[in-house]
Amino acid sequence: MTASVEAAVADAHRREWAFVLAATVRVTGDFDLAEECVQDAYARALATWPTGGIPTRPGAWLTTVARHRAIDALRRESTRDRALPLLVERVPVPGPGERDDPEIIDDRLRLVFTCCHPALVLEAQVALTLRLVCGLTTAEVARAFLVSETTMAARITRAKKKIAIARIPYRVPPVDELPARVDAVLTVLHLLYTTGHTAPVGAELGRRDLVERSLDLARVLRTLLPDDADVAGLLALILLTDARRATRLSDDGQLVLLADQDRSRWDHAAIGEGVMLVREALRRRPPGRFALMAAIAAVHDGAPSWDATDWREIVGLYDLLVELWPSPVVALNRAVAVGMAAGPAAGLAALDLLTTEPVLATYSYLASSRAEFLRRLDRHEEARAAYEESLLLSENVVERTFLEERLGQLER
């Protein structure tokens, strides 16, 4: 009984937190009090569900409890004493709120757009999204980004203060601003995903929890903005890349390259869903950057083997992506695809054009990609130097082990 209640509360935390918080912020007018009330509501659930039973709609139960807490707190506290201006006009009488009530759905969307407002620095946007939309504790958010809890607490407090003082509105932006604002939200989700997919430093290759949060959020966004091609593109990208998670590491925790992965163990349900979403995302002309990245992932996922991959198609998609998003990192990936489509000499030539890019100067993948092509061209001395350079730049233990192994395999 207790175990099932704990599981139900954990599940409600993951699924309903944003929904409950967003509905409560409308009562309190500020995030801090709303967070406190929502935390109380979850604590109440843990205490009362074992005897009272798990409610049929846990989200509605939690919302009602949190909102009542908020009303009680507001009665006790005099509004005039408040130091910070209110975020939103308070809603006088909160109703129980149906889950599919359009206003409630809007509330969650409001929360996401406020957390990902471009007037906040990107790190703060990510931190607030994890804290307020996903309900992670400050300690958990700090761990995810490898900073101290004090630093993260200060970052979150500063961001909340700016929201209140500069009056960053708690609302869904008007239609003419929507594309730019949705893009800001997607940038946050994509950063969450890539941070989870390959942690910049540390003993593990990825952080599963961050990947799952980004996938959950992309699904929520998809429900909220079903007609947005970029949202479909990002969800597709996450599904199509994450479909390979089971094969990225060997049993002893070593990195396995795409070329060597057991494709039969990929998550074919996720690939199927991702491919449908990519088709939808590509229907918009011109396609967005997430749609193009997802399309590239889809070509990989659809190939029966590494050798049978349609590299020309991949180069074509990268050409479109570079045009849309002239980032040196994208150009680097394109150069690698060129090498696969047209041979290591062509790939090396494309990579060598990028060696003066300042952004790539500390990027281990440029050196490791050059090393791969040099190795395949039997230029072992140069390959050795490039692997060594790459090792100097990588701080991820799993990646470093892989590079050291490759270095060891080179003939002297």
Add this chain to the structure above:
Amino acid sequence: MAEYLILIYGDEAALDRPEPGAFDAMMKGHQEFGERNAAVLRGGNALQPTATATSVRPDPSGGFVVTDGAFAETKEALGGYYLVEAADLDEALALAKQVPMPSGGVEVRPIRTFG
């Protein structure tokens, strides 16, 4: 409603020796900005160049140090401001985007109220 100060930063050298027609275009831009947003404008001025600025700082002995020049030397100097009324930051940013900014850009700061 809240008030925001829109601080206009720009390259003074360019302002000093404007391209032909650029000064007139900028002045026309400000005039149009003022007419379009008259209802929410609470004030605004252009400033003389930083070469005319004088900075005053307290010194440890209780007196003052008076120096020639702006408080902080940057490539883009404060050249003017508008005080506007807006419901929230998005509204203030929408106003800010209409301010002529031939070089540099603008900074939007909420006005602090006490009491």
